[in-house]
Amino acid sequence: MKDIMYGRSTPFAVVLAAAIVVLAPGCQADRREDLLILRDGNMRQGRLDSCSVQACVIGGSPVPRPFIVFIGLNGVQPPAPQAQDPAHGEIVLADGSVHRNRLSRIDATDVIAVEALYPRNRVSWIYLPPHDDRVPPDDPGTTEKRDPPRGGGGTSARAQPPWFGPSSQCETVATTATSWGVAYAYDAKGKSVGSLPEGKVTCGLNFEICGDYFFKQKVIETGRETCPESLHFSSVPPTYVCCAEWNNAKQSRNPCDPLLDADCDGVPNDVDDRPLDPNRT
Numbered sequence: 001m002k003d004i005m006y007g008r009s010t011p012f013a014v015v016l017a018a019a020i021v022v023l024a025p026g027c028q029a030d031r032r033e034d035l036l037i038l039r040d041g042n043m044r045q046g047r048l049d050s051c052s053v054q055a056c057v058i059g060g061s062p063v064p065r066p067f068i069v070f071i072g073l074n075g076v077q078p079p080a081p082q083a084q085d086p087a088h089g090e091i092v093l094a095d096g097s098v099h100r101n102r103l104s105r106i107d108a109t110d111v112i113a114v115e116a117l118y119p120r121n122r123v124s125w126i127y128l129p130p131h132d133d134r135v136p137p138d139d140p141g142t143t144e145k146r147d148p149p150r151g152g153g154g155t156s157a158r159a160q161p162p163w164f165g166p167s168s169q170c171e172t173v174a175t176t177a178t179s180w181g182v183a184y185a186y187d188a189k190g191k192s193v194g195s196l197p198e199g200k201v202t203c204g205l206n207f208e209i210c211g212d213y214f215f216k217q218k219v220i221e222t223g224r225e226t227c228p229e230s231l232h233f234s235s236v237p238p239t240y241v242c243c244a245e246w247n248n249a250k251q252s253r254n255p256c257d258p259l260l261d262a263d264c265d266g267v268p269n270d271v272d273d274r275p276l277d278p279n280r281t
């Protein structure tokens with residue numbers, strides 16, 4: 001799961017970037033530090049804690065994503081490589097390969113992009129294109145999600161199970177999802193069971209709800225197929241779940257068993273293209 005076999009690989013071109021490097025007086029660059037090169041030419045250096053869709057946090061200070069043009073990881077030193085296609089995001093690995101991919105987020109161990117997951121310790125540079133902030137993560141489910149019907153209000157929308165939606169009586173926890181493509185085979189639980197033959201890749205989707213994990217997959221032939229949209233993390237958009245209700249239903253299986261059908265729409269999780277939306281399957 002930590003290996004990368006998915007994504008475009010192209011020659012690595014390096015030119016001098018026009019960044020004006022500003023270091024704090026007396027600050028000797030730590031070779032293991034991370035850095036952010038900003039669009040105004042300034043640089044921030046330190047340990048990158050994380051990046052979300054909105055901001056990257058370096059040395060405990062958030063920097064809004066729109067201000068950032070390059071993220072350097074694992075002690076790389078400026079100048080940054082020139083983007084091969086400035087209109088698109090790129091991820092440059094330590095082996096020099098360049099992958100056109102749009103950054104989603106960075107955590108302690110992984111760089112999560114739209115089409116792949118990269119082990120953080122193998123990533124050197126991440127290029128964020130202009131207007132990166134205007135392109136929200138593919139999240140069609142969020143905008144189309146409907147409010148739960150109340151009292152037969154004339155809508156044909158299916159009733160949402162009691163664990164979805166805001167609640168003043170229950171602490172809710174957001175679901176998380178990760179998708180990737182690697183040349184490994186997985187069992188039904190998402191455990192890696194060996195390598196795939198040359199030219200095949202597993203598209204994997206993992207999502208977590210209240211401490212329970214779900215895994216979906218499809219093996220594709222590279223060059224002939226791409227990973228289906230239903231296995232992209234955006235098919236499981238962050239959804240707030242009341243874990244008390246979730247856990248109750250795991251026991252009572254009322255109105256359904258959420259471990260088998262998280263949105264109670266009658267379509268089992270492993271074949272539901274929208275497993276957290278009872279109105280889409």
Ligand SMILES: [Ca+2]
Nearest residue numbers: 263265267272
């Ligand atoms: Ca379902």
